[in-house]
Amino acid sequence: MDNKILKSLTTNKRQVNIELLRIISMILVLLSHSTWNAKYFNIDMVHTDLLTSVGVLEVYGWIFVCVPCFVVISGYFGIHWKWKGLFNYLFQIGFWGGMIYLITWCLGLHDFHPLAFIKNMTCFLSGVNWFFYAYFGLYMFAPVLNAFIEKVNEKQMMWMTLAFFAFQTAFGWILKQGEFYYGLTFTSLIGWYLLGAWLKKSSWKGFHLKPWQNMAVFLGVGQLCVLIALAAAFMGIDKGTYSYISPLQVVQTAYLFLFCRSLTVTRDEKIITFFASSAFAGLLAHSWEGAELYGMGMSWVSSNLPVPFVFAMIYICLFFAAACCLDKVRLWCWKSVSKICFK
Helix, strand or coil: CCCCCCCCCCCCHHHHHHHHHHHHHHHHHHHHCCHHHHCCCCCCHHHHCHHHHHHHHHHHHHHCCHHHHHHHHHHHHCCCCCHHHHHHHHHHHHHHHHHHHHHHHHCCCCCCCHHHHHHHHCHHHCCCCHHHHHHHHHHHHHHHHHHHHHHCCHHHHHHHHHHHHHHHHHHHHHCCCHHHCCCCCHHHHHHHHHHHHHHHHCCCHHHCCCHHHHHHHHHHHHHHHHHHHHHHHHCCCCCCCCCCCCHHHHHHHHHHHHHHHHCCCCCCHHHHHHHHCCCHHHHHHCCCCHHHHHHHHHHHHHHHCCCHHHHHHHHHHHHHHHHHHHHHHHHHHHHHHHHHHCC
8 A cells, every 4th residue: 555654554444534634634734834823922922912812822722733643643553664665755755846846847936957856856855844854764763663562561651651751841841952842853753653552552441532522632631721821921931832742732642643543434435545545745745845835825815815714724625635636646656666666
């Protein structure tokens, strides 16, 4: 199956619910990178525009689970290391790097320079997105993690995962030390991978709730983040609760995943699978020069249409759908290449 690195699922009913989470996560990634969200929250906003402050914080309460959920899915099902899978991952990034360059060139956003085109396609020379490098590191390290996960029991898995996030919270979120600070590293992805494995192993009843209970925890923690951020801002404390390494976002990520896992999807399975199999394209399509293209569309929507957030979400969904459709070209190309290289 294509997209094995970011998609190790089959298409049966039991797993379509997790496929749905891939789509939700990527739409949240696009929302987090939108110019509608350009009004980044700061402590002065609560005094000048309280309503906007609450609105921005509410959105923040959704978007910081986007990337972690992708990696939690990988940890839940496990990354199965293969040369074909590794080259599939690199091929995806290189293919989209080249395609985005050609699309934006055809639209007149820049001149054509052969070296720039080649740089886009050789992904690890372009330095375009931290996630490309971090996930590559996770993929290379996966056999070691899998060996540990398979050997330990449920209790050991729990303590290892909690110890990791406790360390990350202390040195990253609280003390802001080194690479832990923003959570945009290979190291942080290891934590999310371990969380996914723990959720699979755990028999704790708190991880086996009904869908509405899981969603209630997710939304409840999100509202707690809003209240804490507002209270801190009113006290003049510039310490947000929104971060990939915030312990509250760890809880939110776990329960959004558990919400989708607890769902029973009986309709639109083919549609969900169609988009989920190319969900990574949503990130790739607005990288490189695609970021400018995506931003131009979002800026126009935000400036020219009423109720900007509603139309921004429509634009995001359309952009994601277009990226997934274009990705089918990549899938066809990879199928041909893999037949030659991996007989």
